[in-house]
Amino acid sequence: MADPASIGLLILQVLYTMVFSVYSIIESIARTILPRDYFRKDITGQIVLVTGGGSGIGRLMCLKFAGRGAKIVTWDVNAEGNAETVRQVADTGAFCRGYTVDLCNRKEIYAIAKRVKEEVGKVDILVNNAGIVTGKKLLDCPDESIIRTFDVNALSHFWTVKAFLGDMMLSNKGHIVSIASMAGWIGANGLVDYCSSKFAAVGFNDALHLELKVDGATGIKTTVVCPIYISTGMFEGVVTNKLFPILTPDWVASETVDATLMDVPVLMLPKTMRIGLLLRLILPDKVNYKLAQLTGVTTMMDGFVGRRKAE
Ligand SMILES: NC(=O)c1ccc[n+]([C@@H]2O[C@H](COP(=O)([O-])OP(=O)(O)OC[C@H]3O[C@@H](n4cnc5c(N)ncnc54)[C@H](O)[C@@H]3O)[C@@H](O)[C@H]2O)c1
DSSP states (O other), rough: OHHHHHHHHHHHHHHHHHHHHHHHHHHHHHHHHGGGTTTTOOTTTTTEEEETTTSHHHHHHHHHHHHOEEEEEEEEEHHHHHHHHHHHHTTTTTEEEEEEETTTTTTHHHHHHHHHHHTOOOOSSSEOOOOOOOOOOOGGGGGHHHEEEEEEEIIHHHHHHHHHHHHHHTTTTEEEEOOOOOGGGGTTTTTTTHHHHHHHHHHHHHHHHHHHHHOOOOOOOEEEESSSSSSTTTTTTTTOTTTSOOOOOOHHHHHHHHHTTTTOOOEEEETTTHHHHHHHHHHHHHHHHHHHHHHHTTTGGHHHHHHSSSO
């Protein structure tokens, strides 16, 4: 029989958890409705490294973080696109250094990370943004493309975080941002390799988030960003209906930077996707299939051509 002292302790722990939960929910609502200026952290002089900064939302995030006073490091396999980002950020008067890195190459990631630390300094905010998509059905998808998709969209997160987290742990200060996708929560046809790699990125972030807390590294924050389609060119040819809008790159980049500055752990874009995810989890499979048809999810990839050339 359990002794009264341990039962009393358990009741106290349950009560504390309930009070803490109510407080946290009220705090979360306040952060949603009050002006964001109250909650953004100051990143003046901090070093922000963005992978895939050579185009799309990566470039826009470089510009927006620079606008907040940060020093920018951009990594991309596309040297030309990366140089253009460096030029655009430097034109604003901010510091920006570009490095050509192939995120499929683990040794190269570690080597360039070492150079960044020597040449620029300790990375305060790491944004794992680079991503690729094959856009083919599983049986048409070459093995090499599947491996490359996992290398860039998921495995590179392990290598970059391993390269920079140690320094963040020493000062108990830093932020790791993972640009995943709603495809990391809900699967879609024509995107089996992409969705699986994004599920991996979401899982990576979720486990790391808890591991840091348990290890007492409370000064190191994580943010995972999960948008639906964005008009960057990566998913060129995808057609959606009115129930499923295509997001603008500028809005996604702004929301991502704000979520980082406000230490938001999970950002789904649009935010209503949380309801979609809840329905996905609780409704019968047949209903989910009907909803996927209604929202056009099942046909969206029919016209996919993807990015034709590096921009
Ligand atoms: N575009 C969308 O609809 C959409 C939706 C949800 C999530 N996302 C995610 O957002 C992120 C940014 O996508 P985007 O739309 O800006 O695409 P984008 O193609 O404009 O940018 C991706 C960048 O990653 C770089 N990259 C690709 N492979 C690389 C490699 N091996 N090494 C280094 N860099 C590499 C590319 O050169 C490019 O600059 C990706 O992770 C993507 O999966 C995009």
